[in-house]
Structure formats: C-alpha cells, structure tokens
Amino acid sequence: MEALHPGPDQEPASRDPLTGLYTRSTFEQALAARLRTVCDLAGTAVVLLAVDRLDSINETFGQDVRDRAVELLGRVVQDSLASRDLAARYGEGTIALLLPETTPTEVEAVVARVQAGVQKSNERGGLPVTLQLRVGTAFGRSQADRDLLSSAERALGTGLSPAGHEPPASSVNRPPSSLLSLPAQDEAVILIVDDHPHVTRLVQEILAGTGAVTLAAPDAGEAFRQLRSRMVDIVIADINLPGINGLEMLKEIRAADPTVTVIMITGSRDLELAVHAIRSGADDYLVKPFTPEDLRDSVALGLMKRQLILGGKAYQSILERQVEDRTHELQQVIRHLESTYRDTLKALGAALDTRDVETHAHSERVAQYALTLGRTLSMSQTDLTTLERGVYLHDIGKIGIPDRVLLKQGALTEEEWVVMKQHSLLGYRLASRVDFLKGASKIILAHHERFDGSGYPHGLKGEAIPIGARVFAVVDALDAITSDRPYRKAKPFRDAREEIRRFSGRQFDPAVIEAFLSVPEPIWSGIRESVNRQADRSAEECAAPEI
Numbered sequence: 001m002e003a004l005h006p007g008p009d010q011e012p013a014s015r016d017p018l019t020g021l022y023t024r025s026t027f028e029q030a031l032a033a034r035l036r037t038v039c040d041l042a043g044t045a046v047v048l049l050a051v052d053r054l055d056s057i058n059e060t061f062g063q064d065v066r067d068r069a070v071e072l073l074g075r076v077v078q079d080s081l082a083s084r085d086l087a088a089r090y091g092e093g094t095i096a097l098l099l100p101e102t103t104p105t106e107v108e109a110v111v112a113r114v115q116a117g118v119q120k121s122n123e124r125g126g127l128p129v130t131l132q133l134r135v136g137t138a139f140g141r142s143q144a145d146r147d148l149l150s151s152a153e154r155a156l157g158t159g160l161s162p163a164g165h166e167p168p169a170s171s172v173n174r175p176p177s178s179l180l181s182l183p184a185q186d187e188a189v190i191l192i193v194d195d196h197p198h199v200t201r202l203v204q205e206i207l208a209g210t211g212a213v214t215l216a217a218p219d220a221g222e223a224f225r226q227l228r229s230r231m232v233d234i235v236i237a238d239i240n241l242p243g244i245n246g247l248e249m250l251k252e253i254r255a256a257d258p259t260v261t262v263i264m265i266t267g268s269r270d271l272e273l274a275v276h277a278i279r280s281g282a283d284d285y286l287v288k289p290f291t292p293e294d295l296r297d298s299v300a301l302g303l304m305k306r307q308l309i310l311g312g313k314a315y316q317s318i319l320e321r322q323v324e325d326r327t328h329e330l331q332q333v334i335r336h337l338e339s340t341y342r343d344t345l346k347a348l349g350a351a352l353d354t355r356d357v358e359t360h361a362h363s364e365r366v367a368q369y370a371l372t373l374g375r376t377l378s379m380s381q382t383d384l385t386t387l388e389r390g391v392y393l394h395d396i397g398k399i400g401i402p403d404r405v406l407l408k409q410g411a412l413t414e415e416e417w418v419v420m421k422q423h424s425l426l427g428y429r430l431a432s433r434v435d436f437l438k439g440a441s442k443i444i445l446a447h448h449e450r451f452d453g454s455g456y457p458h459g460l461k462g463e464a465i466p467i468g469a470r471v472f473a474v475v476d477a478l479d480a481i482t483s484d485r486p487y488r489k490a491k492p493f494r495d496a497r498e499e500i501r502r503f504s505g506r507q508f509d510p511a512v513i514e515a516f517l518s519v520p521e522p523i524w525s526g527i528r529e530s531v532n533r534q535a536d537r538s539a540e541e542c543a544a545p546e547i
Helices: 024-037 054-061 063-080 104-124 148-158 169-173 197-206 220-229 246-256 271-279 292-356 362-376 381-392 396-400 414-420 422-431 435-446 467-481 493-502 510-518 521-542
Strands: 045-051 086-089 094-099 133-139 189-193 213-217 234-238 261-266 284-287
Touching: 024 086, 024 094, 024 148, 045 054, 045 063, 045 104, 045 148, 054 063, 063 086, 063 094, 063 104, 094 104, 094 148, 104 133, 133 148, 189 197, 189 220, 197 213, 197 292, 213 220, 220 234, 220 246, 234 246, 234 292, 246 261, 246 271, 261 292, 271 284, 284 292, 292 362, 292 381, 362 381, 362 467, 362 510, 362 521, 381 435, 381 467, 396 422, 414 422, 422 435, 435 467, 467 493, 467 510, 493 510, 493 521
Parallel strands: 189 213, 189 234, 234 261, 261 284
Antiparallel strands: 045 094, 045 133, 086 094
C-alpha cells in the first residue's frame, strides 16, 4: 500500500505545514488513484475527523489556540495510524484518513485510538479548552461503494459524540429498568393485556390501520415477560385480570418506566373505579363497549404524550451534556487564566527586584518560603493563593518612589524615610483597584507592620495584622539574612533561624515563629537552591547571543 503515499520528489509540496499531514489535494489524488487501480473498494475506508466547535474556539481563545488544537489532532492521528494508511488535513479543522485493506473492526480501533489520544491531551490540560471530535466514517463493502468520500462527509455532518456518532434519541433517553432492556423500534408498539381473546382481536382490528405493532398477553405475568423482551410504547390493559389485576400491574409498570402510556379498559361503569385508576397513574380509562374512534383517539393522545416526554428527556440529556462540556471548558479557562496571572505576577516581582534588591530571584524565593510556611500553618488554598500574590507584589509601590530615594547609596535622611514608607500605601492603592488582587493588597499594605505595633504605615498590632503579612514578615527576614548584601555576607540558615527566634513577640507573631521553627532547616535551604538554579537557567536562556 506504499503507493498511497507520494514519492520523494512530491513530498515537501504535499505536506500541510501546520499538522505535518498530507494536503487535501494529495489525499484526493491518492483516493482517485486507488479508484483507478482497484475495481472494488470493499475493505477500503474513509474517515473524517473534525475538531468540534472550531469557530467557537477561535472566537473565544484566538487563532493560536485554534491552530494548536488542529496541530494536536494531527499529532494524535499520526501516532494512531499504520504505515500503509494515509492522513491529510482535509479542511480548516478536519483530517481525512484513507485506510486500505481494512475491516470495520480495525476502523473502529483507529477511531478509538484517536479519541483516546485526544482524551489524554484533555486530561493533561495542554489547551485551555476541552477538545472534542466529530467523526464521519464510510466503509466500502461492495463494488458499488465508489463514493466513500461523500458518504463520509454526510456522516460527519450528522454525527457528534465521543464515539463518533450520535446514538438514536429513542435508545439514549429511555430510562433503564428491569422491564426495559432492548432498544426501541421505529414503529409504535402496543401491548394489549386482556384474558378475553375476542377483546384482544377487536383492539387489534381497530388499530390495524395505524401502522403500530400490536402484541397480546392474557395476564400480567405474560405482559411483564413481553415488557422485559422489548420496548413498549402503550399498554392497553383490562382492570379485571386473573392473578395480578390491572391496577396492580399499572403500579409496577409506572415504577419501571413512567413514560409508558397505560390505558385501562373495563366493563364496569363504576365512577369510583375510574377515579382510582386515574389516580394510580393511568393515562386514560375506557368503558366497554368503546367505539373505534374513542380507542384510536386515546392511543393517539397517549403516543403524543410519550413522544413529548421522550423528546423532553432527549433535550434535557443534550443540555446536560452541553452544560457538562461547557463547565469543563470553563474550568480549563479559569486554570489557564490563573496560570497566566501567576506567570505575570512572577515576572513583575522579578522586575521589581531589579530596582531595589541586590540579589536575584528574591520575590520567587520569598514566595516559595511563604507557601511552605502557609501550608505548615494549614492555611486554605484560597488564602495561599492570596499570600502568593501579595508576596510577589509586596514592593510594587516602590515604582512610585523617586530614584533619588529608592536607589540612594547609604543611609536615608528622616525626610527620605517618610517618602520611602509611602510605598506600602502606594502599592495598596494600585493592587486594590484590581478585583483578583484585593486580598493581596492587604498584605501589600501591612507587610512592614510589626507584631508589637511598632511597624508602619498604621502601627497595627498582633492579630490586627493580616495573617499573610505576618507570614511574609518571617520569610522576608529569612531571605534577607541568608542573602549577600553590599554591607555584609549572607549568614547560614542556622543563624537566621536563631535570629528570627529572638524577635518572636516583637517583630514576628509567636504562632508563626513556632510553625517556622518546626520546618527542618534543609527544607528552607533546598527551596533557596532550587529557585536559584531555575533563575540561573532562565537568565541563560534570556541572554542575548554574542555577535
């Protein structure tokens, strides 16, 4: 089957640049060539795989995500095919497969491998959207099957489900039960339950021209057996049956499938019996002798009711699936946005470090220290997220401090300190205007407060200081003590722990200090080494090449 593939001279021009698959024209030429060389396409299959809601992906996430979705599908397809098969990008988001000398089972296996590959990608979260496929398949079974491509296109236009096709509504939406186990038929199926054969024949004759399939049962036991063997739309039952009577049978049918229409018939004109039947769940009640028109009208109304119920269930099922899909997509979008926010904040924190901190990766180290200490304190995930954002942006207010103060070598004057202390308030004003930074803005405002009330800008004391700011104060001091400064060398973590312990109750919250000291020293030093290595690698990657 190597003849399906273009020769070496044609190879570059025959490839789609985005997916690496063949182009549509190459696919069509290969299919035409196969039509010319074999008289019978039995055993040949054409499969079309389309990214579902591609336009919506483009509108919501942009062309880059749309192209990544198509590219991902192309990679999955390449990994799923045998060497004899041919795959091509057939449309904007559609891939065509030409599978020669194959069987229906092998075609299903190929589609299943592609679906599994797409599902794995969805689970990894490589895209900010859940990727789903529409699948159209055409399989040659005889010499007459010559237009497989058109057949696959028609199948693609009508199918959508993880398995590649939409199951019939009648089989999807009928409720499972012990009585109902087989898929429904296209014709309406009516079960007549009466112990008098002449009544059964009369009902069958009246309904003979409706096109419905009529079944008969002399008692409830036989009726249940038939209900278990196939789907039934309408049950017409006499109230006075041997053994289990019609009303008791009605209750069991209702428990098994509330959508089945049940019409009760009786020779009694007892109004109380009729009311009891209706209250027990009967859809209609006919008194013998009834006219053919009455029976046909009752059956017609019963079928209409059942179709409306099943149609509503079908619509509800579709809506539920769409809500589930959209919810999953929304969760992926939220995770993507949160990741983007975090990367942006990390970059901004690093940029702030370059203005004021002599050591690199200060904000990243302090953020990782803070998260470790926050988890030790059993802070919630929401509080940890707020803490991380506050740490990355704790000095954002310094962008409003004049360089003559911020970058001054040597001690600041009293007036300059007044200016410098404004950075907490400036940072708070900036961050509090952004909805997702409102919690973090409180940490930014209070990150220079001290537990004994001697800090700034508001002299908060004790637990009046936000917990995030109290955690930050400890880990910021840890990083400062263990980092080199122009005026002194870095101290080891052992010395830093002891120095921080001495300020418990004054600068730091004793409860936070207790949690801090419970973390083994190698944990803190390991964080520092890991962050510094990553920062060094990033600096090397960003360095401009030598000319």
